Amino acid sequence: MLFSPLQFLGDLLYPDLCLACDTNKKMPADIWCASCAYKVSIADYYQYPNNKVMERFYGKIELHRAMTLFNFAKGGYLQNLVHKLKYDNRPEIGIALGKLCGGLLATQADYDIDVVVPVPMHPEKEFKRGYNQATLFGKGIAEMLNCRLSTRDFIKTKATVTQTAKSRAERLENVKDVFYIANEAALSGKHILLVDDVITTGATLEACVDMLNKIPNIRISIACIALAGG
Numbered sequence: 330m331l332f333s334p335l336q337f338l339g340d341l342l343y344p345d346l347c348l349a350c351d352t353n354k355k356m357p358a359d360i361w362c363a364s365c366a367y368k369v370s371i372a373d374y375y376q377y378p379n380n381k382v383m384e385r386f387y388g389k390i391e392l393h394r395a396m397t398l399f400n401f402a403k404g405g406y407l408q409n410l411v412h413k414l415k416y417d418n419r420p421e422i423g424i425a426l427g428k429l430c431g432g433l434l435a436t437q438a439d440y441d442i443d444v445v446v447p448v449p450m451h452p453e454k455e456f457k458r459g460y461n462q463a464t465l466f467g468k469g470i471a472e473m474l475n476c477r478l479s480t481r482d483f484i485k486t487k488a489t490v491t492q493t494a495k496s497r498a499e500r501l502e503n504v505k506d507v508f509y510i511a512n513e514a515a516l517s518g519k520h521i522l523l524v525d526d527v528i529t530t531g532a533t534l535e536a537c538v539d540m541l542n543k544i545p546n547i548r549i550s551i552a553c554i555a556l557a558g559g
């Protein structure tokens with residue numbers, strides 16, 4: 330886990346600073362300031378069946394729909410926000426972005442979701458971090474879609490080593506056979522929304538969808554916070 334003493338000190342001294350720009354005061358009960366809220370650029374992927382997120386998975390896995398809330402720009406304030414969610418113990422960021430995403434999906438007939446399923450994290454890693462950020466994002470979405478959040482039906486049974494310095498083939502091999510369907514009956518016949526934080530290679534999502542697609546009469550869509558290189 331990355332720990333930044335300066336960040337920690339900053340949070341203690343300035344608890345009301347915007348979590349995106351670290352400069353302005355954030356709006357009450359929100360994660361960012363008025364300026365960042367105004368600047369935020371939502372990707373319109375949720376409105377279109379054929380989009381850049383779907384393209385990432387063409388010919389690899391079978392999906393109903395796929396979207397991300399943002400395009401991920403390196404060094405931007407979104408990266409700052411996602412970094413805080415992953416490493417700085419800021420669970421409220423996941424919930425807030427989930428609600429934002431769920432509010433958009435609720436306007437789309439194509440996202441007639443029955444169950445939100447976060448990409449599982451190994452229990453040891455989740456314990457160390459204090460939460461699974463995908464679960465928080467999923468929780469916000471499920472609340473807005475008024476549907477069930479499932480954290481026990483699909484689980485991770487093996488810890489995987491970090492993906493960053495591997496080739497595509499190695500990454501796929503790395504995530505193969507690490508997920509497990511613990512309760513098929515709970516997911517059978519349902520439209521599943523698989524959720525995660527940032528889509529980089531997509532290898533983890535591919536492995537999850539490969540596995541989940543073995544369940545009878547299942548439909549799978551994907552919603553993530555951001556698309557890297559989008």
Ligand SMILES: [Zn+2]
Nearest residue numbers: 347350362365
């Ligand atoms: Zn701000």
